[in-house]
Amino acid sequence: MSAAVIDVRNLKTHIVTRWGTIKAVDDVSFTVAPGETLGLVGESGSGKSMTCLSILRLVPRPAARIVGGAVILDGEDLLEKSEREMQRIRGRRVAMILQDPMSSLNPVFSVGMQVREPLAGYHGLSGRALRSRAVDLLASVGISSPASRLAAFPHQLSGGMRQRVVGAMAIAAPPRLLIADEPTTSLDLTIQAQYLRLLEELQERYRLAMIFVTHNLGIVAKMCDRVAVMYAGRIVEAGPVEEIFRAPLHPYTRALLESVPRLGESAEWLTAIEGQPPDLAALPRGCAFAPRCPRVMDRCRAEEPPELAIAPGHSTRCWLHAPA
Amino acid sequence: MSPAPLLEATRLTKHFALRRGLLGRRTDIVRAVDSISFTIEAGQTLGLVGESGCGKTTTSRMILRVEPPTSGDIRFEGAPLAALDREGLRHYRRSVQAVFQDPYASLDPRMRVAAIVGEPLVIGQRPTGTELRRRVRELLDLVGLPERAGRLFPHEFSGGQRQRIAIARALALSPKLVVLDEPVSALDVSIRAQILNLLHDLQRRLGISYLFIAHDLAAVAHMSHTIAVMYLGRIVEMGAAAEVALRPKHPYTQALFSAALPLDPGGRSEEIILSGEIPSPLTPPPGCRFHTRCSHVMDRCRRDEPPLHTESGRLVACHLYPQGEGMRTTASR
Ligand SMILES: Nc1ncnc2c1ncn2[C@@H]1O[C@H](COP(=O)(O)OP(=O)(O)OP(=O)(O)O)[C@@H](O)[C@H]1O
Ligand SMILES: Nc1ncnc2c1ncn2[C@@H]1O[C@H](COP(=O)(O)OP(=O)(O)O)[C@@H](O)[C@H]1O
Numbered sequence: 001m002s003a004a005v006i007d008v009r010n011l012k013t014h015i016v017t018r019w020g021t022i023k024a025v026d027d028v029s030f031t032v033a034p035g036e037t038l039g040l041v042g043e044s045g046s047g048k049s050m051t052c053l054s055i056l057r058l059v060p061r062p063a064a065r066i067v068g069g070a071v072i073l074d075g076e077d078l079l080e081k082s083e084r085e086m087q088r089i090r091g092r093r094v095a096m097i098l099q100d101p102m103s104s105l106n107p108v109f110s111v112g113m114q115v116r117e118p119l120a121g122y123h124g125l126s127g128r129a130l131r132s133r134a135v136d137l138l139a140s141v142g143i144s145s146p147a148s149r150l151a152a153f154p155h156q157l158s159g160g161m162r163q164r165v166v167g168a169m170a171i172a173a174p175p176r177l178l179i180a181d182e183p184t185t186s187l188d189l190t191i192q193a194q195y196l197r198l199l200e201e202l203q204e205r206y207r208l209a210m211i212f213v214t215h216n217l218g219i220v221a222k223m224c225d226r227v228a229v230m231y232a233g234r235i236v237e238a239g240p241v242e243e244i245f246r247a248p249l250h251p252y253t254r255a256l257l258e259s260v261p262r263l264g265e266s267a268e269w270l271t272a273i274e275g276q277p278p279d280l281a282a283l284p285r286g287c288a289f290a291p292r293c294p295r296v297m298d299r300c301r302a303e304e305p306p307e308l309a310i311a312p313g314h315s316t317r318c319w320l321h322a323p324a
Numbered sequence: 325m326s327p328a329p330l331l332e333a334t335r336l337t338k339h340f341a342l343r344r345g346l347l348g349r350r351t352d353i354v355r356a357v358d359s360i361s362f363t364i365e366a367g368q369t370l371g372l373v374g375e376s377g378c379g380k381t382t383t384s385r386m387i388l389r390v391e392p393p394t395s396g397d398i399r400f401e402g403a404p405l406a407a408l409d410r411e412g413l414r415h416y417r418r419s420v421q422a423v424f425q426d427p428y429a430s431l432d433p434r435m436r437v438a439a440i441v442g443e444p445l446v447i448g449q450r451p452t453g454t455e456l457r458r459r460v461r462e463l464l465d466l467v468g469l470p471e472r473a474g475r476l477f478p479h480e481f482s483g484g485q486r487q488r489i490a491i492a493r494a495l496a497l498s499p500k501l502v503v504l505d506e507p508v509s510a511l512d513v514s515i516r517a518q519i520l521n522l523l524h525d526l527q528r529r530l531g532i533s534y535l536f537i538a539h540d541l542a543a544v545a546h547m548s549h550t551i552a553v554m555y556l557g558r559i560v561e562m563g564a565a566a567e568v569a570l571r572p573k574h575p576y577t578q579a580l581f582s583a584a585l586p587l588d589p590g591g592r593s594e595e596i597i598l599s600g601e602i603p604s605p606l607t608p609p610p611g612c613r614f615h616t617r618c619s620h621v622m623d624r625c626r627r628d629e630p631p632l633h634t635e636s637g638r639l640v641a642c643h644l645y646p647q648g649e650g651m652r653t654t655a656s657r
């Protein structure tokens with residue numbers, strides 16, 4: 001599909017740790033089209049953030065290194081770019097919203113200064129034109145009386161407001177791809193609902209391609225068109241959200257969906273996933289989920305399952321679905 | 325008449341004085357918890373929900389006696405805490421334990437697990453060495469950890485296992501009530517169900533009561549018999565868990581539960597998106613504290629604070645539901 005904004009191919013990012021080299025991102029591939037949202041889910045340490053940071057080439061150096069693959073943004077491989085070129089791409093063509101708004105805001109500068117900076121940089125605005133665009137931008141992310149907020153400092157705003165300011169900076173260009181890494185995890189529920197609505201509106205207005213990282217399967221159901229489930233650095237299942245929620249193929253995806261309590265279901269026991277999350281420094285041979293998998297077979301412990309295309313746009317890495 | 329509830333809080337209130345301005349000459353009052361009343365029955369779970377700053381943790385800290393109430397009282401097994409003598413207080417402290425959100429911060433990294441789990445016993449009961457070892461083994465077994473876990477240090481365990489250790493420690497003195505403040509939110513999604521099942525199983529086997537605080541509303545609904553919804557220091561709705569979660573009456577409860585997204589792509593029920601931010605508990609709005617964000621707001625809401633009263637089998641504080649059939653249960657200020 002040439003229409004994709006971002007086409008990640010066989011991306012591999014390794015991290016050198018005290019316990020050896022871990023494959024934080026291991027042969028990860030996906031595409032996202034304009035106006036489409038890809039959900040990235042999986043447990044802590046499964047490589048979601050590392051995948052996002054690899055796209056922006058912001059992996060923590062020197063421990064982490066992108067060792068293979070391609071990250072193609074509108075036809076150009078970002079892994080071939082110089083650091084100078086990347087600096088012009090970050091924010092302008094690929095923007096990111098993180099869980100903690102304070103990691104994107106500078107506490108000593110006013111909101112106005114922080115919002116004006118990308119506008120001046122991307123659009124060459126100055127003076128009154130710059131100020132009025134800054135006001136418009138804050139209004140567009142739902143900040144009330146934006147003109148009077150320009151002088152405010154981040155600590156004077158609530159968490160939800162700060163995250164809106166980060167959202168304003170992220171769409172200043174506007175970018176082609178917006179990466180949101182757990183953008184609402186620090187927000188209260190009713191504020192989360194407001195922010196999700198805002199992201200939907202922004203995405204529609206600018207036809208943003210969006211990667212949405214979350215632990216919350218309810219958010220995936222609401223926000224995403226497709227979802228990629230990560231386990232131990234790999235995408236173990238990817239496909240349309242409706243299909244995956246209705247008929248998950250990978251035992252981990254299925255277990256994840258079954259283990260979450262649901263409103264209105266009065267089952268006395270939850271279906272727990274046994275065992276512990278994987279230790280990336282000591283992965284078993286074969287399938288990484290095998291130690292916890294209720295359907296494990298001999299083959300799973302011997303050989304790693306390849307990516308198997310099951311239906312158009314729906315794939316999984318599990319021997320259960322290998323053609324006999 | 326039914327026996328007294330395990331714990332009964334009446335008009336429980338906590339105000340914090342904040343010094344402001346030059347030389348701290350101005351004091352502002354944070355109304356963290358403002359005249360709330362509830363009961364926790366033996367063997368049952370009360371779920372406490374509401375957004376950050378609404379007073380959940382402060383409520384649990386008053387129950388744990390870390391924070392003295394500004395006013396109001398707590399009765400345990402019928403006896404007011406304020407009137408307990410030393411022996412009574414010792415009994416209370418043993419009977420009420422807590423498990424917190426962060427299993428990394430709550431365990432002493434220099435102690436072996438057996439010592440961590442056994443510590444409350446050593447302090448409280450001075451058992452013999454054999455007795456202590458037997459009880460620690462029993463406790464580890466209760467939370468699904470192998471005996472050898474006792475010889476290891478906390479850093480040798482995963483988050484879910486550490487939370488099991490914290491639970492074992494909380495159970496050491498056979499408490500009657502355990503306060504669970506966000507017990508699974510720091511854990512991996514794939515581990516949460518294990519811990520929720522464990523807590524549920526312990527309640528069934530030991531008959532303990534829980535005060536369960538969590539942001540995950542589906543988890544609260546799953547675990548609780550009764551749910552109390554707090555907003556800016558007040559309880560705005562309280563009743564049977566299924567009623568409150570599935571048929572909420574208060575506009576705030578409705579918005580809150582509508583924001584708990586179902587795992588159902590496409591099939592969204594109508595969504596309620598509140599406007600505005602959560603007001604500061606320093607200056608709660610007059611009248612109904614929720615009126616600045618409520619889409620049903622009426623004139624009197626800005627003026628009169630609605631009292632909690634019975635409506636469709638639960639308690640609701642909202643002018644949309646005329647009082648009359650129900651009894652007033654709290655005095656409005
Ligand atoms: N700076 C670092 N140094 C060493 N290892 C790291 C570093 N950052 C991440 N890792 C490791 O890389 C792997 C993937 O981490 P990543 O941050 O991508 O996980 P994640 O899926 O985003 O998890 P979470 O849900 O907790 O945010 C993990 O095993 C993690 O321990
Ligand atoms: N020791 C304290 N001093 C001053 N204010 C406090 C203190 N503890 C809590 N508060 C305030 O009381 C309110 C309720 O807090 P808390 O009970 O922690 O809420 P929750 O647990 O529901 O998030 C908040 O506004 C909080 O800032």
Ligand code: SF4
Pocket residue numbers: 250251252287288289290291293294295296297300305317318319320
């Ligand atoms: S490959 Fe085997 S162990 Fe891995 S998920 Fe599939 S059935 Fe389970």
Ligand code: SF4
Pocket residue numbers: 574575576612613614615616618619620621622625630641642643644
């Ligand atoms: S009392 Fe009025 S403002 Fe408060 S929740 Fe009810 S309708 Fe809304």
Ligand SMILES: [Mg+2]
Pocket residue numbers: 048049050181
């Ligand atoms: Mg992450």
Ligand SMILES: [Mg+2]
Pocket residue numbers: 377380381
């Ligand atoms: Mg709290």
